[in-house]
Amino acid sequence: MGESDPFVEIHLPNSRQQExxxxxxxxxxxxxxxxxxxxxxxxxxxxxxxxxxxxxxxNDMIGTGTVELKNVFDDGKFDEWVTIHADGSSTGDIYVVMSIQLS
Known part of the structure; x- marks a missing residue:
């Protein structure tokens, strides 16, 4: 299997923000x-x-993963592996760290 050139699109779909x-x-x-x-x-x-x-x-889709923001708000942070899925199967995991900063 060949090497890939991975990247991640990060979306907040309801407010249409992405990085x-x-x-x-x-x-x-x-x-x-x-x-x-x-x-x-x-x-x-x-x-x-x-x-x-x-x-x-x-670009070829490797898979998608989601995090409910409630998990971040409840603890003030999120520091976990997120499973990436495609076509109903796991295609891997990404490690995600998030925190909330109120302004």
Whole structure:
């Protein structure tokens, strides 16, 4: 099986906010270690991680993972593995750390 060039699209679908990680070239076990800031709105209840394999023509979907923001609000942070699924099967996991900062 060949190497992939993974990246993650991170979405707050209800408020239509999104961010992207860097593409990690030729790596099946990427580490992004990036920080993103979202302005969470009252209608936001979910954050979605779309893990993709970068391709010049068309990116290939590796899978998606979700976190209910209630889990972040209840503890003030989230520090766990998130399972990535495609077509009903697990395609891997990503480690996600999130925290809430009120302003």
């Amino acid at each position: 992207w990680t860097n593409v990690v070239q030729d790596n099946r076990n990427p580490v992004w270690n990036q920080i993103f800031t979202f302005n969470v709105q009252p209608e936001d209840d979910l954050i979605i991680f779309y893990v993709q394999d970068y391709d010049i023509r068309k």
